[in-house]
Amino acid sequence: NDGRYGPITSDGAVEHNDELICRDCARRELERELSYKGEFTGAAEERLEELLYESGDLDRIINLLQGGLDPDLTKYDEVSANVDDVSPVRTEDLDLHPELSARLQGRFEELLPVQSLSVRNGLLDGDDQLVVSATATGKTLVGELTGIDRALKGDGKLLFLVPLVALANQKHEDFKDRYGDRLNVSIRVGSSRVNDDGNRFDPNADVIVGTYEGIDHALRTGKDLGNIGTVVIDEVHTLGEDERGHRLDGLISRLKYYCEEAKTDTQWIYLSATVGNPGQLAETLRATLIEFEERPVPIERHVTFADGREKIETEKKLVKRAFDTKSSKGYRGQTIIFTNSRRRCHQISRKLNYSSAPYHAGLDNRKRKRVEKQFADQELAAVVTTAALAAGVDFPASQVIFDSLAMGIEWLSVQEFEQMLGRAGRPDYHDEGTVYLLVEPDGSYHGSQEMTEDEVAFKLLKGEMESVRTTYDESSAVEETLANLVVAGKEAKRLNDRMVGEIPTKHAIGKLLEFGFIEGLEPSRLGYAVCRHFLAPGEAFVMLDGIRKGRHPYDIVADLELDDEE
Secondary structure (H helix, E strand, O other), X not given: OOOOOOOOOOOOOEEXXXXXXXXXXXXXXXXXXXXXXXXXXXXXXXXXXXXXXXXOEHHHHHHHHOOOOOHHHHEEEEEOOEOOOOOOOEHHHOOOOHHHHHHHHHHOOEOOHHHHHHHHOOHHHOOOEEEEEOOXXXXXXXXXXXXXXXXXXXXXXXXXXXXXXXXXXXXXXXXXXXXXXXXXXXXXXHHHHXXXXXOOOOOOOOEEEEEHHHHHHHHHOOOOOOOEEEXXXXXXXXXXXXXXXXXXXXXXXXXXXXXXXXXXXXXXXXXXXOOOOHHHHHHHXXXXXXXXXXXXXXXXXXXXXXXXXXXXXXXXXXXXXHHOOEOOOOOXXXXXXXXXXXXXXXXXXXXXXXXXXXXXXXXXXXXXXXXXXXXXXXXXXXXXXXXXXXXXXXXXXXXXXXXXOEEOOEEOOHHHHHHHHOOEOOXXXXXXXXXXXXXXXXXXXXXXXXXXXXXXXXXXXXXXXXXXXXXXXXXXXXXXXXXXXXXXXXXXXXXXXXXXXXXXXXXXXXXXXXXXXXXXXXXXXXXXXXXXXXXXXXXXXXXXXXXXOOOOHHHHHHHHHHHHHO
16 A cells, blocks of 8 residues: 555564564554553563564464463563572581570571671671672571570670561561570560550560661660660661661661660671672671672563453463472472552452462461461462562562562662562472563553553663662751751761761751751750651641641641652
């Protein structure tokens, strides 16, 4: 019709509806199909064209767009196994308190590679360390080894800090089960400050598991945490997050000030699976870098396209296929499905054909423990969990499925994505791990998201690990400077100066005076209230304005929520 002639050659022919068509026609048919599915980004369209020309079969590509699971087409790449040769340290050779030594030898004959590296580089000599190693390589025991050893020897308590309440609950139970007969184990989480009757949190405990916010609140309100021998900061890459990074940065500085004032000989252990600038971060934290790059089993990464309804159908097939397969070690394939809301967790779990369970922070500890046991006993084919729990999900899964690439209403970072996909494949259980990204073309989960899910997918797959840096705007600089003034008074500038991020202290002080949060260098009553409740200045003013106008508290909360949305 256009007066053009496209010869069909053996090199360029594409099969479609049992006929051979030329590449130009095939590409136009593909573009027409894509327009039915929604907008595709350049990266996704480029990927599909590449697959079209490689396969020479347009029908296979169309099937892929409808949630088909053609492994030759869905496979994006393979992350090969990488095992560093580290000579293991035997547990019987460790210079530990006799009780800890006996318990440890009952669990392991020798330490894992990252643990061995840490011990050889001064862990039990009291050296501060930044331990960077992939998920499920045994980082947690590094902090546990030195912290429990010191607590048993009377050299100060262990403070084990995590970002989420669900993780704190999990760690608290683990420490109680393991050492509760010998040490007093307590917990301090953010919710404790809403209704703190003092019964649950014991500041004199030998081991305190806490959220960042829970321990920070104890500092901001002048609680005595006693002699701190070891501080373990888990998920230290949180320093790079927009919302929580500045608060962790401030907490570390305030906690160091507390330990200095108390003249404690405190050891600091920072743990992370994902840091783009480990050397620089270790230098800033004044810690020895222990870096161990290992992937015990290879991981195949797959991408397929589906909308919300098609995703569940695809998940059914993938879960069934994995559970019907046994590894050479005799274990059935089990799946972790990550999604972005608790409601979606339950929706997916109900529709899977094989036994599965939702697993999220809204479940009580008893229910979560039951799910963990059922999964460990191979009674469940899958767990469906929120991305927010990714750091704490410790299931021996062979397959990870991303139902969503968002955490709540925020797209995943490369760090979060790498940590989550790292859950696929365990050397003692599986021959390889499999990861599936189920991508909705032109999809998003909130109006504030500028990118679409297909754009995010290829950014994550190709992305380099972001450097962990804490950045400050005026609001966060004011918030942390106020907290440092409340805790350290005139020493606040010293606390500001040693933080990971740079704070313009003079400007922040000026704003605090302007807002009425301080009088001279002393916090005002308003400043104390703002600090104690972790309020950003904007939030404080919305609340003050509502109170002065006599508005109902519910309306004030609604205004705060709307401010957050904007």
